[in-house]
Amino acid sequence: xxxxxxxxxxxxxxxxxxxxxxxxxxxxxxxxxxxxxxxxxxxxxxxxxxxxxxxxxxxxxxxxxxxxxxxxxxxxxxxxxxxxxxxxxxxxxxxxxxxxxxxxxxxxxxxxxxxxxxxxxxxxxxxxxxxxxxxxxxxxxxxxxxxxxxxxxxxxxxxxxxxxxxxxxxxxxxxxxxxxxxxxxxxxxxxxxxxxxxxxxxxxxxxxxxxxxxxxxxxxxxxxxxxxxxxxxxxxxxxxxxxxxxxxxxxxxxxxxxxxxxxxxxxxxxxxxxxxxxxxxxxxxxxxxxxxxxxxxxxxxxxxxxxxxxxxxxxxxxxxxxxxxxxxxxxxxxxxxxxxxxxxxxxxxxxxxxxxxxxxxxxxxxxxxxxxxxxxxxxxxxxxxxxxxxxxxxxxxxxxxxxxxxxxxxxxxxxxxxxxxxxxxxxxxxxxxxxxxxxxxxxxxxxxxxxxxxxxxxxxxxxxxxxxxxxxxxxxxxxxxxxxxxxxxxxxxxxxxxxxxxxxxxxxxxxxxxxxxxxxxxxxxxxxxxxxxxx
Amino acid sequence: xxxxxxxxxxxxxxxxxxxxxxxxxxxxxxxxxxxxxxxxxxxxxxxxxxxxxxxxxxxxxxxxxxxxxxxxxxxxxxxxxxxxxxxxxxxxxxxxxxxxxxxxxxxxxxxxxxxxxxxxxxxxxxxxxxxxxxxxxxxxxxxxxxxxxxxxxxxxxxxxxxxxxxxxxxxxxxxxxxxxxxxxxxxxxxxxxxxxxxxxxxxxxxxxxxxxxxxxxxxxxxxxxxxxxxxxxxxxxxxxxxxxxxxxxxxxxxxxxxxxxxxxxxxxxxxxxxxxxxxxxxxxxxxxxxxxxxxxxxxxxxxxxxxxxxxxxxxxxxxxxxxxxxxxxxxxxxxxxxxxxxxxxxxx
Numbered sequence: 001x002x003x004x005x006x007x008x009x010x011x012x013x014x015x016x017x018x019x020x021x022x023x024x025x026x027x028x029x030x031x032x033x034x035x036x037x038x039x040x041x042x043x044x045x046x047x048x049x050x051x052x053x054x055x056x057x058x059x060x061x062x063x064x065x066x067x068x069x070x071x072x073x074x075x076x077x078x079x080x081x082x083x084x085x086x087x088x089x090x091x092x093x094x095x096x097x098x099x100x101x102x103x104x105x106x107x108x109x110x111x112x113x114x115x116x117x118x119x120x121x122x123x124x125x126x127x128x129x130x131x132x133x134x135x136x137x138x139x140x141x142x143x144x145x146x147x148x149x150x151x152x153x154x155x156x157x158x159x160x161x162x163x164x165x166x167x168x169x170x171x172x173x174x175x176x177x178x179x180x181x182x183x184x185x186x187x188x189x190x191x192x193x194x195x196x197x198x199x200x201x202x203x204x205x206x207x208x209x210x211x212x213x214x215x216x217x218x219x220x221x222x223x224x225x226x227x228x229x230x231x232x233x234x235x236x237x238x239x240x241x242x243x244x245x246x247x248x249x250x251x252x253x254x255x256x257x258x259x260x261x262x263x264x265x266x267x268x269x270x271x272x273x274x275x276x277x278x279x280x281x282x283x284x285x286x287x288x289x290x291x292x293x294x295x296x297x298x299x300x301x302x303x304x305x306x307x308x309x310x311x312x313x314x315x316x317x318x319x320x321x322x323x324x325x326x327x328x329x330x331x332x333x334x335x336x337x338x339x340x341x342x343x344x345x346x347x348x349x350x351x352x353x354x355x356x357x358x359x360x361x362x363x364x365x366x367x368x369x370x371x372x373x374x375x376x377x378x379x380x381x382x383x384x385x386x387x388x389x390x391x392x393x394x395x396x397x398x399x400x401x402x403x404x405x406x407x408x409x410x411x412x413x414x415x416x417x418x419x420x421x422x423x424x425x426x427x428x429x430x431x432x433x434x435x436x437x438x439x440x441x442x443x444x445x446x447x448x449x450x451x452x453x454x455x456x457x458x459x460x461x462x463x464x465x466x467x468x469x470x471x472x473x474x475x476x477x478x479x480x481x482x483x484x485x486x487x488x489x490x491x492x493x494x495x496x497x498x499x500x501x502x503x504x505x506x507x508x509x510x511x512x513x514x515x516x517x518x519x520x521x522x523x524x525x526x527x528x529x530x531x532x533x534x535x
Numbered sequence: 536x537x538x539x540x541x542x543x544x545x546x547x548x549x550x551x552x553x554x555x556x557x558x559x560x561x562x563x564x565x566x567x568x569x570x571x572x573x574x575x576x577x578x579x580x581x582x583x584x585x586x587x588x589x590x591x592x593x594x595x596x597x598x599x600x601x602x603x604x605x606x607x608x609x610x611x612x613x614x615x616x617x618x619x620x621x622x623x624x625x626x627x628x629x630x631x632x633x634x635x636x637x638x639x640x641x642x643x644x645x646x647x648x649x650x651x652x653x654x655x656x657x658x659x660x661x662x663x664x665x666x667x668x669x670x671x672x673x674x675x676x677x678x679x680x681x682x683x684x685x686x687x688x689x690x691x692x693x694x695x696x697x698x699x700x701x702x703x704x705x706x707x708x709x710x711x712x713x714x715x716x717x718x719x720x721x722x723x724x725x726x727x728x729x730x731x732x733x734x735x736x737x738x739x740x741x742x743x744x745x746x747x748x749x750x751x752x753x754x755x756x757x758x759x760x761x762x763x764x765x766x767x768x769x770x771x772x773x774x775x776x777x778x779x780x781x782x783x784x785x786x787x788x789x790x791x792x793x794x795x796x797x798x799x800x801x802x803x804x805x806x807x808x809x810x811x812x813x814x815x816x817x818x819x820x821x822x823x824x825x826x827x828x829x830x831x832x833x834x835x836x837x838x839x840x841x842x843x844x845x846x847x848x849x850x851x852x853x854x855x856x857x858x859x860x861x862x863x864x865x866x867x868x869x870x871x872x873x874x875x876x877x878x879x880x881x882x883x
Contacts, residue, residue, distance in 0.1 A: 328774050356776035369767035372541060373789045379768075383775045417540050433771065 002027040003204045004051070004172055008064035011046050011055065011228075020059070021046050022228040028172065033198055033205040035215040035236070037251070038225035039452035040423075044208050047225070048174050051206075052085045053078075069171075087117045090165030094177040096157035100149040106133075106160055107145035113167040132163040137193060154316075155186040162193065169201070176208045183315035184479065184523040191218050210452065212251060216240045224248045254454040256486040260309055260505075261468055263489055267305040270473050271327070271359075271441055276300045276335035278322050278497075296322040297333070298497040304441065307467065309474040311488030311505065313481060313520065319497035320477045324445045327475065328361055340440065357387045360434035364446035366426035370418040376429050377414035380404065383437045399436065407432045408462060424455035428462065435466070443475045448483055460487055481524040485509060493517045545793075548868040555864020562857040569675035576632035576668035579612050584625040613638070632656070634665035636672035636825035648833070648840040658842040660833050666842065670850050672825035677854070680741065681806035685799060687745050688806075692752035693795060697783055699753070700760025707757070714750050722747045730818050737820060744809060751802055752795055759791035793869045800862030804855055811851065827851055 004026070011021040021043040028034050038044045050061050066074040068088065073081060085091070093099040100109055110129045114120060120128065130140040136159040138144055149157055158178060165173055175194065179187035195218055198205050209215050215222055216236055223233040224247065232245040243249045277300075279293040297319040304310050314320040326333035329344060329352060337344045339358055347355065360383075363369040370379055380403060381396045391399070397414075404413050407428040418426055427447060434442055444463070448456040464487065466472055478484050484491065484505075491508045493501040493516070501514040512518040550556055574581055579592035585602055592612060599610040602620045610617050612627065621627055634640065634655070640663045643649045647663040657666040699710040726735075726743060733739065763769055764787070772782050813819035814828025827847050834844025 325770075330770055330773055353776040353778075356774060359774075361771060361774045363767035363771065365767055369771055371768045371786050371790070374785075382772065382777060386776050386778075419540070430771070433775075437775070 002067075003030040003069060004028045004206075005067045006051070006063065006065070007067075008062075009047065009050065009066075010062045011043070011050055011059055013058055013060075016060070020228055021050070024225075024228075024230055026223065026230075028204050028206055029221075030171070030204055031198065031202040032221060033195070033207055033219045034221045034223065035207045035209055035219035036223050036225060037209055037212060037215055039210060039251075039454065041227075042225040043228040044225045045176055048176055048206060048208050051174065052089055052091060053081055054085075054091075083117065086113060086165075086170075087168050088170055089172045089174060090168070090170035092158070092161050092165050092173065092175045092178045095181050096154065096161050097149065097181075099161055100157060102149050104148070105145065106147050106149075106152075109149075109160060110164050110167060113164040117168045128167070129163075132166055135166065135197070136160075136163045138163070153186075154182050155190060158182060158186075158190050159193070162190075162197070166197070166201075170203070172204045172206065173197075174206045174208070177210070178207070179214070180210075184481075185315065185519055187214070188523050194218070212240065212255065212453075224251065250454060254457045256453075256457065256460060256480075256482045258486050260487050260489050261464065263305070263308055267307050269303050270306045270308075270340065271304040271475075272336070272338040273303075273323075273327065274301050274336040274338075276323065276326055276333055276337070278319070278326050278331060278333045295497050297326060300335075300492075300494070300497075300499050302492055302499070302502065304473050304475060306440070306473055307471045308490065309467070309476050309488045311484035311491045312475060312477045312494060313479065313484050313491060314494035315479060315520075317496070318494040320479075320494050321445050322497075323494070324361065324443045324475065324477055327443060328356075328359065354387070357383065357437035358439050359441045359443065360437065360439040361443045361445065362427070362430045362434050362447045364449050366423045366430065366450055367418075369430050370426055372418055375415055375417055376404070376409075376421075377401075379418075379429065380414075380433045380436055383433065387437055400432075403432045403436055404429075406466075407435070408458075422455075423451050424459060427451065427459055431459075431462070431466075435470075438470070439472070441473045441475065443477070445477045446479070447476075449478065449480065456483065463487065481520060493520070545868045549864050552864035552867060554860050555867075558857040558860035558864070562854075562861065565674065565854075565857075566678055569671055569678070572671050572675050573630075573635075575630055576634060576636070576665070576671045577630045578633065578635045578638040580627040580629045582628040583612075583621060584627075585621050586624050632665065632668050632671075634668040636669045637664060637823060638668065639663045640665065648837055648843060650840070651842055657846050658840065660830065660843060661837055661840075666830070666846050669825045669830060670827070670846055673827045673830065674850060674854065676737075676820070676825055677807050677810055677827055680737070680810050681803050684741055684744055684748065684806040684810075685803045687741075688749040689752055689795065689799065689802065691745075691749035693756050693788070693791075695749070696753040696756025697760050697788065697791070700757040701764050701779070701783055701787070703761065703764070710753075711757075714753055717747070718750045720747060726813065726818055734821055735819070737824075740810075740813070740820060744806070748806070748809070751805075752798060755794050755798065756791055759794055760787055763787045763790060797862075797866045797869050800858050800865060804858045804862070807855065807858075 005028075006024065006026040009021060009024045009026070010019045012019040024047055026034075026047070036044045036047065046055065046059065049055055051066070055061060063074050065072050068084070073084065104112070107126070107129050110132055111125045114125050114128055129145060133140040133144060138156060138159050152160065173194075178194070179190050182190065191214065194205060197203055207215065207219055219236050221234065222236045222239045223230050224239065224245065225231070226247045232239055232243065232248045239248060240252065243252060276297055277295065278297040279295055281291045281293060300323060302310060312320045312323060322331070325331045327337055329337070335345065339355060342355060344352060344355060377397065377400045380400045384391055384396050384399060400414060405411065409425060409428055409432070413421075413429075418429065421429065447463075448459050451459060460483065463474065467474065474487070476484060476487055488505045491501070491503060491505045492499055493508070493514065495516050501508060501512065501517045508517065509521060512521055568575060573593050577593060581591070581593050583590040583592060590597055590601070592610070596609050599606045599608060599617060602610055602617060604610060604617055604620060612618060612621075613633065618627070640649075640655060640659055643659065643663055647659050648661045649655060649659045649663070651658040655665045655667070657670070659665055660669065695710065699707045725747070729735070729743060735743065769782060769786055772786055810819060811828040811831070814826040815832050817832065819828055820826050827850060830843060830847040831851075834840070834847055837843055
């Protein structure tokens with residue numbers, strides 16, 4: 001008998017005829033890990049949240065039966081169902097920083113989870129907190145119990161979340177994208193921990209994820225969701241290696257693959273950065289004392305050739321995005337930046353302006369990078385208004401229309417507003433805005449990180465096409481090694497503001513010199529066994 | 536110009552709030568009517584026909600001799616003698632109320648303040664002037680004063696807040712400290728001191744109040760700009776080489792205006808109240824101006840004539856309530872949680 005079995009679950013917002021989750025059946029066996037996989041909007045999180053009555057306001061649910069160990073709990077009164085949450089069913093959320101109360105110490109966070117469901121004395125709660133910390137591989141010390149969430153690293157916060165979820169010995173753990181907000185090397189350790197807990201406690205885990213590589217490595221069973229329905233389910237091995245459904249195949253094919261186009265021999269140098277350094281003010285010593293400085297970027301040097309893609313890789317806090325802002329001279333930086341033989345670091349803000357059209361940028365967040373109050377063509381033509389004052393409105397409109405067509409947007413896009421577009425389309429708009437001035441260099445700061453895998457693949461393909469057609473150079477910043485490998489000719493690996501490895505992409509992947517680079521590559525590629533690093 | 540869909544959505548949410556919408560309509564009707572106060576309450580006729588010719592005393596000054604009178608001075612149309620001269624050979628079209636704000640009714644049967652009668656619908660004040668006429672003119676003056684003060688104070692506040700928020704650093708720090716010091720000045724005493732050596736007129740009073748009321752929006756706009764300057768679309772504009780004023784006004788201000796607009800009806804309210812209270816204690820507009828505060832003061836001095844205090848009170852209460860209702864509706868319209876709920880078809 002399954003631990004949890006759901007029959008005919010439907011969830012909708014306004015209109016029952018347009019359900020977000022449409023007749024889903026789920027069975028989770030005791031002691032197994034079931035992964036619910038899908039892209040954003042597939043209904044996977046809604047499905048999981050509905051199991052513990054945490055649907056967002058405005059959502060309605062209908063279910064034929066929701067059985068926990070054979071007993072239908074869907075008709076239970078609210079108080080009894082509440083006892084299930086955090087009791088027999090524990091939950092881990094995606095973003096540990098917002099899921100923990102910033103005003104409570106670790107002891108209180110975990111202690112509260114215990115007290116809600118059990119009557120224990122102070123000392124007993126404390127003892128239990130320490131036990132739980134030890135189980136999630138955190139030091140069970142006074143010091144750890146007395147820390148606030150902001151004093152913990154991302155991985156530690158997620159471990160505290162897991163400890164809270166385990167507080168009442170649940171039978172089922174729902175993990176909603178538990179590692180998405182974490183760096184790759186930390187993702188590994190968190191999932192290892194979950195896997196160990198599953199074995200030791202005979203725990204069932206429902207893992208919600210968009211990452212097929214991760215799922216392939218850890219889950220025993222997989223259910224693939226698409227548009228509110230489960231399109232395929234089965235043993236992980238079976239589904240990932242011999243997918244029967246077209247959508248599953250599509251998902252698997254969207255994993256970044258391929259290589260950049262070969263470079264012409266001896267391309268000229270386009271951009272040179274020498275000894276780039278960015279310092280932020282840190283803590284002040286005493287009342288009137290001097291401020292310490294924190295080096296976000298420290299002595300970074302590199303060159304970008306014409307038509308080449310330089311991948312900049314690193315985990316959060318490595319300073320890779322700061323490098324982008326420093327190159328664009330949007331923040332104060334020391335060191336030399338030479339573009340087309342013109343030293344940019346010697347120019348003032350006004351003198352720099354004409355040079356800006358040679359170097360443009362695309363940011364990560366497709367929602368934040370477009371002004372919600374400007375139409376698409378207003379946004380795209382802005383660069384022309386600044387640098388090509390000789391063009392009249394008609395010429396600008398023609399240029400914008402051609403460009404929107406080139407980045408693959410529908411013909412009527414120009415008069416519409418950003419909110420009418422999907423994430424991938426918005427990223428295309430941002431690319432069009434950057435390209436309108438026909439720059440030589442495009443700085444791409446995590447341009448695909450906020451996108452689903454299949455959309456990511458399309459945007460990468462677009463970037464490659466544009467590079468081929470216009471001879472563009474890219475500085476491609478990403479935390480995702482798979483994506484970087486698919487597009488970069490050379491690679492710059494950063495850690496703590498410094499370059500730890502620099503070389504041809506193929507060489508770095510085949511033969512990493514630095515131990516940290518090796519760890520990054522291992523974390524990114526060891527997950528899916530069939531895709532070997534050497535390939 | 537076409538409204539962007541965000542504005543359109545917010546206007547739609549605003550319209551869903553019935554009370555706010557009706558308050559806005561009612562206020563606009565009253566305000567537009569009071570703008571033409573000369574055509575509603577005046578001691579001169581709107582149109583005169585005399586010996587086949589048309590005269591508009593509202594706009595032009597005609598000596599009494601025009602109508603066959605004796606004096607070279609302006610005709611007093613309320614004078615029975617002049618009225619008879621005109622009516623003998625033509626006619627006069629009067630506004631509904633035959634008094635302007637400063638017309639004194641010398642024909643009162645009782646000592647001023649006179650109670651409401653067929654002639655003076657809301658009675659007269661203690662100098663024999665028609666209360667209704669003074670209310671209409673006073674309403675216009677208060678609202679105009681409030682509007683000008685609000686617009687000017689907001690404009691200054693927005694620019695100061697925007698500059699502080701966008702540049703940050705020392706400029707921001709210095710600006711913040713200055714605003715703190717400046718806003719702790721005791722406005723009332725300053726005005727009392729100033730009015731002891733100048734008699735404040737409409738514009739001087741406006742200027743003095745403006746000096747001390749531009750700070751309301753500074754913090755708000757500053758916070759919005761501090762947030763917005765790190766948004767990617769602002770960075771992208773900087774990377775395009777767009778000049779700073781354009782970034783401030785094209786990219787950042789429209790998105791910061793939401794929080795600002797929410798405050799405007801309340802700022803307007805505060806301005807009206809400020810003027811009224813200054814008039815009430817006698818440090819406001821020059822004597823003789825139609826002023827709600829002055830009428831309230833008369834009501835306090837003449838408790839045996841309750842129509843004075845009551846009329847002023849009802850007018851003020853109505854005006855301020857309407858503005859508060861409009862303000863609430865605007866605030867809700869700009870609250871994303873509310874307008875998203877409205878889109879889903881729920882009642883806000």
